[in-house]
């Protein structure tokens with residue numbers, strides 16, 4: 001269980017990114033974090049593992065108060081929080097397997113990680129994970145020879161090799177096409193269900209969030225303005241989160257996309273109906 005209590009963040013520049021955020025995420029729950037640009041989504045995810053230091057408030061992972069740990073304790077606690085990034089954060093010149101194995105490096109001493117020696121059971125688990133994410137035939141490929149979707153699968157396998165309790169996922173589909181985005185979200189969802197893993201996913205695409213999350217949290221200007229089931233997210237709530245100006249263009253874009261797939265006679269009927 002992850003508990004975020006009265007969390008606030010003000011950057012040195014004076015920007016107030018989060019104000020009094022309170023969230024509890026039970027084991028196994030997949031939460032989508034939505035909101036307009038600058039709402040504080042990335043800041044919130046990074047405050048959980050203290051890549052960004054919160055200004056006020058507490059974060060607990062189980063019984064561990066993350067916000068109280070010293071550097072050494074924090075390094076160890078971060079192993080329980082797998083991170084998946086928008087830009088994949090792979091090492092291009094290394095193979096798929098080596099990238100996945102690098103997820104284990106946090107556990108090893110300096111010399112072992114320097115020599116990149118891994119215990120046999122870790123290598124077996126990395127194979128198993130690569131098979132699970134559909135990359136068993138890409139094990140020896142260099143990371144920079146993969147497509148975006150494949151790179152993200154490597155990122156997912158690497159995060160899982162840590163055997164985390166929670167996944168912190170920052171815009172996992174931002175650089176992917178719509179079909180690959182759905183595949184990646186489905187994979188994250190399935191893996192969370194299989195492993196009773198919780199996840200917080202910062203995601204721009206509201207439809208993807210509704211399709212794949214158990215719960216949606218809407219941030220606006222650093223405050224939680226919606227926290228509920230995906231089907232409770234109606235136009236009124238979306239307007240509350242995004243505001244009129246930001247939300248309407250998204251509706252327009254959706255309508256445009258739908259129109260592309262409609263038969264010409266249906267478009268004609270729709271345009272006639274609009275004239276009435």
Ligand SMILES: Nc1ncnc2c1ncn2[C@@H]1O[C@H](COP(=O)(O)OP(=O)(O)OP(=O)(O)O)[C@@H](O)[C@H]1O
Pocket residue numbers: 011012013015016017035036037038039040041042043044
């Ligand atoms: N390193 C930083 N230094 C100063 N201000 C920052 C920093 N990072 C973010 N901010 C500010 O904090 C606020 C929240 O930013 P954040 O990146 O968390 O939002 P976001 O919802 O993730 O946005 P986006 O969807 O565009 O990525 C913004 O006003 C931003 O300008």
